[in-house]
Amino acid sequence: MKLLVVEDDRLLNNTLCYNLTTTGYVVDGAMTKAAAMKLCEAGDYDLIVLDINLPDGSGFDFCREIKERRPDTAVIFLTANDMESDMLRGFELGADDYVTKPFPISVFRKKVSALLARIQKQTGGDCYNDGTLLINFSEMTATLTGQTISFTPLEYRLLKVLTKNSQIVLTRQVLLEKLWDAEGNFVDEHALTAAISRIRNKIEENGLQYIKTVYGMGYMWIGGTANDSRKTLHQ
Numbered sequence: 001m002k003l004l005v006v007e008d009d010r011l012l013n014n015t016l017c018y019n020l021t022t023t024g025y026v027v028d029g030a031m032t033k034a035a036a037m038k039l040c041e042a043g044d045y046d047l048i049v050l051d052i053n054l055p056d057g058s059g060f061d062f063c064r065e066i067k068e069r070r071p072d073t074a075v076i077f078l079t080a081n082d083m084e085s086d087m088l089r090g091f092e093l094g095a096d097d098y099v100t101k102p103f104p105i106s107v108f109r110k111k112v113s114a115l116l117a118r119i120q121k122q123t124g125g126d127c128y129n130d131g132t133l134l135i136n137f138s139e140m141t142a143t144l145t146g147q148t149i150s151f152t153p154l155e156y157r158l159l160k161v162l163t164k165n166s167q168i169v170l171t172r173q174v175l176l177e178k179l180w181d182a183e184g185n186f187v188d189e190h191a192l193t194a195a196i197s198r199i200r201n202k203i204e205e206n207g208l209q210y211i212k213t214v215y216g217m218g219y220m221w222i223g224g225t226a227n228d229s230r231k232t233l234h235q
Contacts, residue, residue: 001116002026004045006036007078008055019105024132024145033057047074060093067094074115128163130224133203135159149202158195162221171218
């Protein structure tokens with residue numbers, strides 16, 4: 001996901017860009033309407049975080065211009081005003097959400113994550129995205145904290161089964177049955193174990209655990225849960 005932060009307060013702009021980047025998004029920042037428009041002319045953005053009051057123009061005007069160029073671009077307005085009239089005007093222009101300053105960064109990140117997840121669901125994108133790990137199963141591409149990572153076709157199939165059944169224990173037998181492809185190519189237990197191990201090595205870092213081993217049963221996708229102690233041993 002590619003995001004643009006348009007905010008003339010340098011400290012807030014840098015803070016938002018930093019937090020969104022560490023969450024796993026590709027983020028650009030602009031402090032003026034002119035700079036933001038130049039970036040938009042160079043490439044499309046999935047979401048624009050937009051301050052209403054800019055030094056060289058109105059965020060409302062910028063929103064209208066962007067929506068005319070690319071109607072599916074999501075917009076979250078940042079405002080120091082909580083006036084109902086401002087909110088109504090923003091929504092009439094196609095804004096998706098509002099954040100009134102000052103605001104906790106944790107709340108802001110949740111709003112961004114929820115909005116992007118809703119957009120993906122509405123567009124029917126065959127993707128997994130938790131803000132850190134992004135997997136596009138249709139295009140067979142993936143990034144972790146914004147960095148490209150590679151998976152084999154078997155690993156993509158395994159990841160799709162796991163992510164589509166999040167928080168559900170899948171036995172090894174169930175996984176083996178689901179991993180048989182249309183041509184009936186056989187996947188044995190050794191190949192499954194090796195694929196699980198490779199995936200973990202690629203995505204489980206900085207104290208995050210994605211795949212939990214449920215001893216005597218199988219595996220469960222737990223979606224980037226903090227697990228510094230790593231009490232669950234890989235197998």
